[in-house]
Amino acid sequence: MIHNKLPKIWYGGDYNPEQWDDETMTEDLRMFKLADIDVATVNVFSWAKIQPNEETYDFAELDRIIDRLHGDGIAVCLATSTGAHPAWMAKRYPDVTRVDYEGRKRKFGGRHNSCPSSPAYRKYSQLIAGKLAERYKDHPALVAWHISNEYGGYCYCDNCAEAFQAWLQKRYSTIEQLNKAWYTSFWGHTFYDWDEIVPPNALSEEWGGNRTNFQSISLDYRRFQSDALLDCYLIEYKEIRKYSPDIQITTNMMGTYPELDYFKWAKHMDVISWDNYPSIDTPVSYTAMTHALMRGLKSGQPFMLMEQTPSQQNWQAYNALKRPGVMRLWSYQAVAHGADTVMFFQLRRSIGACEKYHGAVIEHVGHEHTRVFRECAELGRELTQLQDKLLDSRIDAKAAIVFDWENRWAVELSSGPSIALKYVDEVHKYYDALFELNVQTDMISVEEQLDQYDLVIAPVMYMIKPGFAEKVEAFVARGGTFITTFFSGIVNENDLVTTGGYPGKLRKVLGIWAEEIDALLPGQQNQIVMKKVDGALSGTYTCSLLCDLIHSEGAEVVAEYGSDFYKGMPAVTVNKFGEGEAWYIASSPDQHFLQSLIANICKDKGIEPLLVTPSGVEVTRRSKDGKAYTFVLNHNADEAEVDLGAQPRPELLSGEVVSGVYQLAAKGVMIIEG
């Protein structure tokens, strides 16, 4: 990450002064100072203002905004404004609007509204990106480029159909190869020409958003649309790079957003940035997992927290306020997991349109005497005081969880065994178990090297891409511990089943065969019965969702099912393989079982908690130049007792030296150095 111009955790956020007058901006700048705000993301949605028609560009207002910000010492994260095309463009070049999942040609409106295959959109977005880069490349305020905004949404228009056909030709070379990969002998789908292929949506193969007749077609369309939007990003990226060789370029991501393969995108980004919008009832371990995933996109490189709300959101069903201290706590949670910026949407509230009830540092009342502003200003002061201590520090994890967007698509497109199977939820169950233990955990792609870890968990690893099984075998053989679950090892990268017995290519390392997969009705349960006492584990637990009916082929049976006709069949197994071991969890267990199991395994493998804390107190550690920074975050509504160990160490936020048993306030945060 390039931090040459702001040697501290950036603090600021989205700022849209084109929506109000100069006087108001003067007031904003006064208040930014009060809050130690030092960065503003501008020009996110100004395309229609900057370019009133095909020929004309007018940068006067943007010049003034950037200059005024710079004049007050505010750095600029400069967006390219291509997140929403102008109305005149939609009128003149109808190809810029999308055809939606239902097959309806959209008109001008909303945002995320441009067809990624539109010639007009591609032409004009390239042009505007170039114009901006050329004009502002040397502006002293500039610290980052922000391309478009929250890419997402698919299109199903004829231009996309053609582009899809070309994408397929590149992937499969011959129509015969495609017929094989798509298994078109099923339901008489054999294609004889590329132009017989239509996008899979509600008019053809799909319904309900993720139900499909042909998993391979739908999978490829997701790959294609993710690539097509990535192409749009790259068109702008390359254009900016022509003029601005050194300034980092990013686009803001959305955590576990389903539609884009972020691991593939990350390869083309200088720095990851993302927008964190948990609901009031989102588990904190889910947010933690998402931060870890964003950090994992570029193998542990720190990321930007590009957006979060100072208080409430507007687009949820019930938009609760962030309780006092929560904004600060969640900001530090981001930093604790690798963020090097803390940025808000938005610095001042709009007075019109759909986001006017979204929280902002400066609220509609317009002055600094609000709870929200006071909390923001207090955090600003703290971040200034932290200086560059944490910048570019890294997280050292011995445990990793594999996450894969293509696997996710395949799992959720599957027809059977159960619509209740949600990939991200199953992943989160395992992350949560490690989170409760305060074990540092990376979220990694299937392409990541495994040897840096002691424990690798791949929940519902349904799709096994070429080389992955071999990598797992090597990892385990060399002493690693691998855990996977039911409904794993079933298909290849085209969603074609690996015959010869589930879990296919993982069967050898796991030492089991899954003969059948039973789907349980909602509310229905089976039991996991431990065969013997094993550390924290003994007796009987519950499981649900799916039950693989497995046979050991060498694996030790750790637990059995407790009821139904497969009572007594293995529910949990572990297989010695080389120096390591490979676990199979044949059903979706209750969280109590999972935490105990993971605790046992970590203990066996010497993977230590950073600290042992009460539930709801999160601990992470970032390190840099031989120094460790331990974050202790109390997510509880009450004070919590934390044992910090005998060694007295400085706590950076309070300036105190701490040790021993400590009473951490509700929503309280500590960053302990050393």
Added chain:
Amino acid sequence: MIHNKLPKIWYGGDYNPEQWDDETMTEDLRMFKLADIDVATVNVFSWAKIQPNEETYDFAELDRIIDRLHGDGIAVCLATSTGAHPAWMAKRYPDVTRVDYEGRKRKFGGRHNSCPSSPAYRKYSQLIAGKLAERYKDHPALVAWHISNEYGGYCYCDNCAEAFQAWLQKRYSTIEQLNKAWYTSFWGHTFYDWDEIVPPNALSEEWGGNRTNFQSISLDYRRFQSDALLDCYLIEYKEIRKYSPDIQITTNMMGTYPELDYFKWAKHMDVISWDNYPSIDTPVSYTAMTHALMRGLKSGQPFMLMEQTPSQQNWQAYNALKRPGVMRLWSYQAVAHGADTVMFFQLRRSIGACEKYHGAVIEHVGHEHTRVFRECAELGRELTQLQDKLLDSRIDAKAAIVFDWENRWAVELSSGPSIALKYVDEVHKYYDALFELNVQTDMISVEEQLDQYDLVIAPVMYMIKPGFAEKVEAFVARGGTFITTFFSGIVNENDLVTTGGYPGKLRKVLGIWAEEIDALLPGQQNQIVMKKVDGALSGTYTCSLLCDLIHSEGAEVVAEYGSDFYKGMPAVTVNKFGEGEAWYIASSPDQHFLQSLIANICKDKGIEPLLVTPSGVEVTRRSKDGKAYTFVLNHNADEAEVDLGAQPRPELLSGEVVSGVYQLAAKGVMIIEG
């Protein structure tokens, strides 16, 4: 109201003899006599019969129907038949059918099916209205004109798009003004030409019916569609007036129907008429409120009950029969609130199509020996016996509730704070509190004069139109009591936030500042804790939905929140302002609190109940020529004890003289004179 020809409460309803043979009509006329029926609404859906093609009109059947009715002493409410266009018209002039919310061009079918901007529809509806007026203007049976039927539904076609652009030009004059009013600098929506503007529907700015990206655009489209349908009405109105200068003209409304601004429509109607279709589980106070609203459309002028069912409906999910006595009770409830007619849909049941299981005076069995007919005939006898006593009598109310369709649109289009906020439900909570007290209450528009009232309540007065805040201030200054709630005073007529602190223009009169608005999850509650005992109020109540976090700026704090981080902040305040006081209810309280609060306020202000009765016994009073008519309506399933006071007075339905404690039968009705 023009009653020259029928000097009594009209009794009758929709009648469609074009659906059956002359013999059946003879039987109908015989039975009408048995039930004292004296008015029939005809020709509601006969356009296709009367006009078989562009050039031909054939009134022979309608002539015969009207003459036969007249011959039997039945007056005629004559509809213009434009509620559904003919099939030949849809085939020949496809512009008459609508484009729906999803952007789909509709084909012939259903009703409410004509595009309000369609040149063909406008041309031919004007023509048919003129032909009818010319032909029947002097028919002795004619007592009212009934234009179209239950106007409603929006269209999103290209003709509407163009008409919308023209409507906008008229409203905003320049595109710059429009950009400002619509806040188009948000999300890059700046328009440079009127023809870039498209109707907001599921293809552009909206989804889900009332979710939108741009509140101002969606608000204006609702205004425009309401106006466009009103134009259609006015085209017919003016055409009829050319020929028929004296006969009253109406169109039947639908109570709290969301899509049309009925206050604006009412200005162009000679008399309000409406169709009352409560479900078996609709609160009786809701029906009462709706009658009051219909009465309020023309500032208290009596209205026509144009439709109700004698027994069951057909279009609800579960169509329960009206229990014995309920049809009579609800008929008198209408009269009690200002109706001068009691009319049914329908006098005889159809035998085909979708309304054949809708109740009728004459059922499929075809004779008079049914429970339903007997109840109808009994009511007919009573109405005849009442003569003209109640006609044109008025209701005198000291309390009023403000209702505003544009405010309703804005509230329900809002993105945040909570999808659970339903404007009409919040209004109903306050109406219900007054209803339980038997305090006469008007439902008034924001344009109504307030000085005739002692108490004015404006629940969720989110949108403050020009002049309204000043009117409230003057009303309170002169001694009035004003009540408003959370989420009030936020925006102007274009849904742009009034900056400087909520509740904006109402802040001064209320003496408070609302800093934040918390949205509660479903089932979540806070508490309203009284600061002291106040009449019926003491201790702790519950509230939910939204909690404004307010600060007193001079207002007395009557109650505080009982929990969460804003425990102890004001929940209910009252501000002395001039001679009067202004209350702010910062959350949505439980009904027990609200009834006690309103009872306290009414008592303080000398607003007396008409009678004190058990719950479920409704009391209203109409007055005329110095005489008062008190309606006592027992909605309970059991007999109720009512104290009528010492003064013996005549009861019009029984002919008895009543006084003192009276046992009113279940579903029983009294009309006490004097």
Added chain:
Amino acid sequence: MIHNKLPKIWYGGDYNPEQWDDETMTEDLRMFKLADIDVATVNVFSWAKIQPNEETYDFAELDRIIDRLHGDGIAVCLATSTGAHPAWMAKRYPDVTRVDYEGRKRKFGGRHNSCPSSPAYRKYSQLIAGKLAERYKDHPALVAWHISNEYGGYCYCDNCAEAFQAWLQKRYSTIEQLNKAWYTSFWGHTFYDWDEIVPPNALSEEWGGNRTNFQSISLDYRRFQSDALLDCYLIEYKEIRKYSPDIQITTNMMGTYPELDYFKWAKHMDVISWDNYPSIDTPVSYTAMTHALMRGLKSGQPFMLMEQTPSQQNWQAYNALKRPGVMRLWSYQAVAHGADTVMFFQLRRSIGACEKYHGAVIEHVGHEHTRVFRECAELGRELTQLQDKLLDSRIDAKAAIVFDWENRWAVELSSGPSIALKYVDEVHKYYDALFELNVQTDMISVEEQLDQYDLVIAPVMYMIKPGFAEKVEAFVARGGTFITTFFSGIVNENDLVTTGGYPGKLRKVLGIWAEEIDALLPGQQNQIVMKKVDGALSGTYTCSLLCDLIHSEGAEVVAEYGSDFYKGMPAVTVNKFGEGEAWYIASSPDQHFLQSLIANICKDKGIEPLLVTPSGVEVTRRSKDGKAYTFVLNHNADEAEVDLGAQPRPELLSGEVVSGVYQLAAKGVMIIEG
């Protein structure tokens, strides 16, 4: 049924070797032998493979498949492959794809995807059927023709609109007749020309799939679409018959599938075949009823069980495994009700597309050492051992239930009285009562002769077609017992109400008049109070859904309502009529009442249970050549005690001789001869 080539219960199913290589097929054939499989349905979805373009046909692969099967002694059920058209056809002839209910033109994708009015589809499906018939007519493996696959789905395109207009002209001759039948004087729908008529869908008269403004239009469109698909079937049927005069022709049906009038289709089928896919929570009596319905399509003729899954399905929400023994039990349940084949979808699992997780005899593991294969092989052995004993045996029933698809359409299209009324569920309630008694019951059409039965039940006989009422009267007059329910006798075949009092044409035989119909809210109940003790019946039961308010016109009142304003009115009546009696059940009773009532009636009429068994033990009997075969099926999860009677008789599956009290294993089956 033609059994010349396979003198036993056929055993096999759908087989798609075009999806894999020859080596795999070799393995399949080896395993078929292990399972005694002797029939394979092939070529179901191979159109695109066999016909790569307009001019070319290539049968090489199909030749090889059929020859190899024959070589291994496997008979062939040869499909025509027209269940899904090729992609090239959709590209070249867009008329082959449908316009859906929402009015959207579909693209290539899925199956059931051909417009039944498409000239191209009709032309090419005729051609391919002819080519196949010509080529394979004399192949020694051929035992049946299987046209298309699971016909279903409606189209709303312009070709269908035109065909609908022509169909209507044929039905009604004049537009005046149509206007009358459709009751178009309602809502101004009078048509002057056939081409003004548009298909009723979401763009015109309907919404939500089965809600409509005009019941008669929607009813006729269902008739038309059922006929149009039947025409497609007949085009192929006739083409095949040209070449193949003796081989039986079928198409696979889907039980109570709503969209096609199977009784009309059955007239054109040589043998009924159907696909049985109960869920894990489908009542076994529902499956039994469906088998009886399929048997009733051709008046008792044995049918083919064309498809069932060996274990789990893939397309349900939660796809549970069939528990051990269940596949065998349900296979014998089919045979017990008249099936002469036991066939699976599918013999081997696909490895791609949406059915890859559908159960198969040969699973993905590919070998015979699976629970599922073992169960299939065991059943195969048993079926071989049964030889031809059961073939073409018949079921003798004294009780019958009337089922009518047109009545079903009319009931479910009705606007009012209750959306909760589901025709098939009401029918099932009565079937279930007889099922619990082990009384053999036929499911018959309204055209069936009634005199062969002692008891005929017609639940919710809403639509009375010409002649039906007279047939019922004759049946009862001659001594039969007839039972019908609430909401019966209301309309004629065009959904026009029979005036003069419900239940219209059934009023005389029932001796009652239904004055009103009350709809109860969900969860609301009334009571059925017995007027005296009658066999198993006494005291009070519950009822719900709808309550007809009836008056006896000669019928004896057996029970009365227990509450509400119609307390004391008749709830159950019986009318002596000639030698017989006619019952009216005025509401939807609880199952306990219904079972007792039906038990009483059966006892009175001498309709004997086959055996008296514990609940969940089903008994049926097939007879042939003077021999009876009694099936005893234990659907319970536990062993059941069954009294087989004193007479020792051979049990065919075990080979034992059985008598007296017998312990039948959980999921156990007996077939007792004699």
